[in-house]
Amino acid sequence: EEMEKQAVDGARRAFNSGRSRPLQYRKQQLSALLRLIRERQAEIVSALKRDISRSEFDTPIFELIGIENDIKLAERNLADWMAPQPVKKTLLTITDDVYIKAEPLGVVLIIGAWNYPWSLTLRPLVGAIAAGNAAVVKPSEVSKSSASLLKELLPQYLDTEMYPVVTGGVPETQELLKQRFDHIFYTGNSTVGKLVMEAAARHLAPVTLELGGKSPCYIDKDCDIAVACRRITWGKFANCGQTCIAPDYILCHPNIQHRVIEEIRQTLLEFYGEDPKTSPDYGRIINQHHFDRLLALIEGCTVAVGGESDKSQCYITPTILKDVLPHARIMQEEIFGPVLPIVTAGDVNEVIRFINERPKPLALYVFSSNKKVVRRMLNETTSGGVLVNDVMVHYTINALPFGGVGNSGVGRYHGKHTFDQLSHHRACLIKSLAMERLNMARYPPMTPSRLRTSMFFLRSRSGSCDQALRAWAVVSSLLALALLISLLVVLLRVSAHAGLGSVLL
Structure with missing residues (x-):
């Protein structure tokens, strides 16, 4: 019990330090994970041969290439994924900054599966790293050789405090599920999936459950x-x-x-x-x-x-x-x-x-x-x-x-979908303290005319809102042009008064 709690507490301290938030840190950790699967491929193949008699040719195809592709995609696009995503403006927000910002959730628990112990454990980890989270990694004890090798290799490549590996069987998993996590990612069967969801509910933690079924x-x-x-x-x-x-x-x-x-x-x-x-x-x-x-x-x-x-x-x-x-x-x-x-x-x-x-x-x-x-x-x-x-x-x-529906699972992942699944999409509205007269219609004492004005600005408009925004842009341009002309006239008058009008003209 103490070991599991220490791993979670250490990961939370590491996350709270803020070091996983910068783009450079995330890319560095992703690059290290890519080195792991490339440099240690022979050991991974050997472990899977012992676990499940997996062919040496099947492991790169069925496990490693998917991890590699997810890492490369994240490395190429992570700056864009992390950038604020602007949303369509309305009459109410026409002069404001309105956007969605992807933020880390915190500490994620990843419980892997035994049938593809590398892909089904590390692909969620790629998304957790990309999204700026800490992650406690729990490989399946059924694939013993792979679990042991993952426990040995991951600390050699990744930040050991941010991404600890906890091995063991059912008791260790049960102890982990008693801890507070900000998201739990489980791959396995629906019977255990229900237990995971029940444990997560005690902390109101969101879950991703990849559960399978009869396809x-x-x-x-x-x-x-x-x-x-x-x-x-x-x-x-x-x-x-x-x-x-x-x-x-x-x-x-x-x-x-x-x-x-x-x-x-x-x-x-x-x-x-x-x-x-x-x-x-x-x-x-x-x-x-x-x-x-x-x-x-x-x-x-x-x-x-x-x-x-x-x-x-x-x-x-x-x-x-x-x-x-x-x-x-x-x-x-x-x-x-x-x-x-x-x-x-x-x-x-x-x-x-x-x-x-x-x-x-x-x-x-x-x-x-x-x-x-x-x-x-x-x-x-x-x-x-x-x-x-x-x-x-x-x-x-x-x-x-990739994900299930109903009895076959909750949530989805792969590529950017994992980043989105393991991020909080924060709604951001940045307003100015100027132009307060526009807000008067919402303040008491309320009158019929104020209500009409409020309803005009609050009512949803599809095409008309876009037209209004375009009209605002045209009006703004005309106002700017008028201001420029006024300034030019003033300059000409001042210059003429100074005796330099003929030179300027």
């Missing part, structure tokens, strides 16, 4: 099924299915189910060979608890492809389940493993109804060449993100906000 993948009869299945196979079985936005289940018409199964079977052969267990590109389940959970989910279902397992290695072969019923156990919770159920549905109406009867997913995938079908799926469903004719790659575009 549907609809395959329309009117599409290139071979291409669709190749992309789905990649997204589902990368990282052994342990990805929050992996396609959780397929929805398709009964007439194409057999074709879908065969296309996925051929793609698995192409990706991982006859025995995926020997493929360097196919991973393992994180631990035996999750291994047992996944095998229990498969029970009672019809296996079309795969189904083999080896508990000693936490290995489950890529598995496809066919004719899965909506009430089956595997359809009641996020799978988070290399098991892909196929649920058949008649037409697009039935598909939309099926999706809308369930909690709002983190991602929705639609494969179709029919624009009307795509438009209906976009307009008549909701999800954290939606991707048409591909899977997962929307996560790589940091111009798009």
Whole structure:
């Protein structure tokens, strides 16, 4: 308990010192974080190999490039993000300074996840640093090697007081959640997400919760099924299915189910060979608890492809389940493993109804060449993100906000969205003490004429306000011109009086 409190108190003292507010400090810390992931890539790859049997080629693609892109984007644009953002003026504020200023929130708690322990921990940290916050970093204890390495490396590159790392399991996380934070950023499951939100409520702290869920993948009869299945196979079985936005289940018409199964079977052969267990590109389940959970989910279902397992290695072969019923156990919770159920549905109406009867997913995938079908799926469903004719790659575009809705999460991040999420957007209005007569209409004693004057200035105007501002600019220019002419006339008269008029003229 003392360790967690010391970390939080130290981070708050460091934040209160004000040193994280200047642009130069933030950029220096971001640059140091970029050096960390570049200089220590081999160690990071090795840790992930031990944690989750991650391929050395997958780590740069799935984890490190996203962190690097977020850092570079922040370094290029941070001065603009920090600058006051002017807002449209009204008749009331025509002579005032009106703007929004992004300010640091304070001390942020970042609780990372085990499936992508670097990306899901450091990308929020990039935004926290860019926004000028202090941050207590709590990596997931499930990815032991990565958590240990992060604890070792981060203090070698970043300000140790401003960005402490706290390791440990559930007791340490519970102690951290007792402390006061100005924002809590958690990635994980909805059960723990509710506990995080409950803890945050005690201090009225805002939260960002990235929670996942069952992301549907609809395959329309009117599409290139071979291409669709190749992309789905990649997204589902990368990282052994342990990805929050992996396609959780397929929805398709009964007439194409057999074709879908065969296309996925051929793609698995192409990706991982006859025995995926020997493929360097196919991973393992994180631990035996999750291994047992996944095998229990498969029970009672019809296996079309795969189904083999080896508990000693936490290995489950890529598995496809066919004719899965909506009430089956595997359809009641996020799978988070290399098991892909196929649920058949008649037409697009039935598909939309099926999706809308369930909690709002983190991602929705639609494969179709029919624009009307795509438009209906976009307009008549909701999800954290939606991707048409591909899977997962929307996560790589940091111009798009990443986050859930409803049961799949609260808040959004990536790129500038993380900066905005971890900033307080302060409303600023700077007025003058001059021209007090314009304010008389709002002061007592109130009269009908004062009320009319007040209402005139307070009433919202769309186009007319812009016209009024343009008119004000024209009037101001004319007044300035008239003043200039008056001054010139006065100068000419003075000069003539002094006998120098002929020279000036």
